[in-house]
Amino acid sequence: MNTDQLIRITRYYRSLNRLKTIGLEKVFANNLADAAGVSAAIVRKDFSQLSIYGQKRGGYQIADLLLSLGELLGKGDSxxxxxxxxxxxxxxxxxxxxxxxxxxxxxxxxxxxxxxxxxxxxxxxxxxxxxxxxxxxxxxxxxxxxxxxxxxxxxxxxxxxxxxxxxxxxxxxxxxxxxxxxxxxxxxxxxxxxxxxxxxxxxxxxxxxxx
Amino acid sequence: MNTDQLIRITRYYRSLNRLKTIGLEKVFANNLADAAGVSAAIVRKDFSQLSIYGQKRGGYQIADLLLSLGELLGKGDSxxxxxxxxxxxxxxxxxxxxxxxxxxxxxxxxxxxxxxxxxxxxxxxxxxxxxxxxxxxxxxxxxxxxxxxxxxxxxxxxxxxxxxxxxxxxxxxxxxxxxxxxxxxxxxxxxxxxxxxxxxxxxxxxxxxxx
DNA sequence: CTATTAATGTGAATAATTGTACATAAACCG
DNA sequence: CGGTTTATGTACAATTATTCACATTAATAG
The missing domain is CATH 3.40.50.720 (NAD(P)-binding Rossmann-like Domain)
Known part of the structure; x- marks a missing residue:
């Protein structure tokens, strides 16, 4: 993972946390793209590279994403x-x-x-x-x-x-x-x-x- | 001028001001490269693109550079x-x-x-x-x-x-x-x-x- | 149960960035 | 003065990042 991608991932993570507290359960590449200020294609490519997959048509489960990204970002450690x-x-x-x-x-x-x-x-x-x-x-x-x-x-x-x-x-x-x-x-x-x-x-x- | 380049230019400008207060008069692409954390080739390419030219072997006059970059950066305005x-x-x-x-x-x-x-x-x-x-x-x-x-x-x-x-x-x-x-x-x-x-x-x- | 729509996933094309290599000019040295 | 060194300026190569286009899958509607 390079620096630019890392920035995007942390942004995704942030936004996902917010969306979760609002009560959403699913999210589309487009939403995250907006939140992170990039294109939807990049969001999908990011996830694809990180072996994170959503459901065709259904988007991504926010809880799953938070888990995967959280692990990638090393959350949980002090x-x-x-x-x-x-x-x-x-x-x-x-x-x-x-x-x-x-x-x-x-x-x-x-x-x-x-x-x-x-x-x-x-x-x-x-x-x-x-x-x-x-x-x-x-x-x-x-x-x-x-x-x-x-x-x-x-x-x-x-x-x-x-x-x-x-x-x-x-x-x-x-x-x-x-x-x-x-x-x-x-x-x-x-x-x-x-x-x-x-x-x-x-x-x-x-x-x-x-x- | 794109964003990355702009960041570099402002960095050059900064560093030049410092070098000037130290008393230096000339600077090489290499010095600015170090200061801005990029390669010397990029520094030269930046200047080349902005129609700023130094002296072969002699490097660049700091005062001239500050003037040119200052103008580019819109210094002097409030x-x-x-x-x-x-x-x-x-x-x-x-x-x-x-x-x-x-x-x-x-x-x-x-x-x-x-x-x-x-x-x-x-x-x-x-x-x-x-x-x-x-x-x-x-x-x-x-x-x-x-x-x-x-x-x-x-x-x-x-x-x-x-x-x-x-x-x-x-x-x-x-x-x-x-x-x-x-x-x-x-x-x-x-x-x-x-x-x-x-x-x-x-x-x-x-x-x-x-x- | 077929047609349509909506989203993902990804290979290929494109664009942007960075590095390399070298020609060129100036300064220096003997 | 000619040879050597040093640093610029730039064409080209390599790498990296982004977008495009579309095949794929799932849901929905009629």
Missing amino acids: QNCIIIGCGRIGKALMHYKGFEPDGIRIVAGFDSDPVVYNDTSHPVPLYPISRLDEVIRNLDVSVAIISVPEQAASDSYERVLKAGIMGVLNFSPITLKPILQEDGTLPIVHNINIALELEQIFYELKFPKNR | QNCIIIGCGRIGKALMHYKGFEPDGIRIVAGFDSDPVVYNDTSHPVPLYPISRLDEVIRNLDVSVAIISVPEQAASDSYERVLKAGIMGVLNFSPITLKPILQEDGTLPIVHNINIALELEQIFYELKFPKNR
């Missing part, structure tokens, strides 16, 4: 994260309610500023960044969210890698790249660059596609 | 945004320092809760969502950032469109899709789905690519 950098963005993420339904949990935050990490008014425990390795050892965590200022980003990145974290979601405007580790593994890094997204929007508004 | 939904994420964005160097400005925030919008401790003025149209009329704004809870997302979306906003950056987990407007134009919508990014990371960790 999905714990820590947050590096508890500034405004970091704190916002700690309080974010949207992770729960996906089985994602924030289990700790780290910051270099004592004023920040001594503040107990947050839903997860905060620690000084110096205790990173120690705290991680006692938690089942594989992913870190980096929400530190630009200057601290690559330093934070190296630290979490050294601590054994293998997945990183980076909110700083520096694009962090996977660095081959000593043990031969390659960390997974996703960069979210908010300013870049806005720039793209402004661009597309200024120079609309002509079609 | 890039003002408003924020719909001043919860934790909305507030974090208001205070975010990373927009300034890109010429992006947050000029107002909107919320439905009086407790929120009467709080004056923020760097931009806040208004009740009911005053959206009125306030927008007096501001040169074309892009809205939607950072409201899931349930309010599509409603907020419709409202900003009705108010004449043509670009949207959506942080809610609902995927908002461009809706053809009465005047025949299509809004530009970018969705940032944080939970989805994390899910993908967890997936990629669980099922590493075998190569």
